[in-house]
Amino acid sequence: MASHEIVITADERPSREELLTLYDAVGWTSYTTDPDALEAAVDGSTRVVTARYDGDLLGLARVLSDGASVAYLQDVLVRPELQREGVGRALVQAAMEPFAHVRQQVLLTDDEPGQRSFYESLGYAEIRDHGDGRLRAFVRFLGPSAVAAD
Incomplete structure (x- = not known):
């Protein structure tokens, strides 16, 4: 009998x-309300890594990067029933592997305590905790009405 295991691709x-x-499944409905934009975002990513079991999609991580100075880790998702099983760690490591030499490895995530400990375990630090405090981070989110106005 063949053993089944999670396959990272x-x-x-x-x-x-x-x-x-x-x-x-992970409650990211702001993405699923516009399936065309979600599909375009994944298709336009520099690198997409998936986790599957018996062909079923269990997780995904994607990266946007210029390959030289910055790599932005975006959308690390793992089905809730498999969280805390090492799948997210494997996805992030596989997604970021080609960008190990890139100086700025960036991500933006929500303020859930589990997120902080997960990313810190992978070597990330919050901007306020990094170095001598001379770094700043800025973000601008455009709502649907602002995007439609462009």
């Missing part, structure tokens, strides 16, 4: 239906 683009199911 780089540079795979899941189907629209798989993406919607995964993003819905």
Whole structure:
């Protein structure tokens, strides 16, 4: 009997239906309200890494990067029933592997305590905790009405 294991694959683009199911499973409905934009975001990513079991999509991580000075880790998702099982760590490591030489490795995430400990365990630090405090981070979120006005 063949053993089943979680398979991590780089540079795979899941189907629209798989993406919607995964993003819905983790409650990221701001992505699933616009399936075209979600699919375009994943398709436009520099690197996409997936986790599958028996062909089913269990997790995904994606990176946007210029390959030289900055790599932005975006969208690390793992189905809730598999969180805290090492899948997220494996996804992040596989997603960031080609960018190990890149000086700025950046991510933006919500303020949930588990997020902080997870990313700190991977070597990330909050901007306010980094170095001598001379770094700043800025972000601008545009709502649907602001995007439509462009």
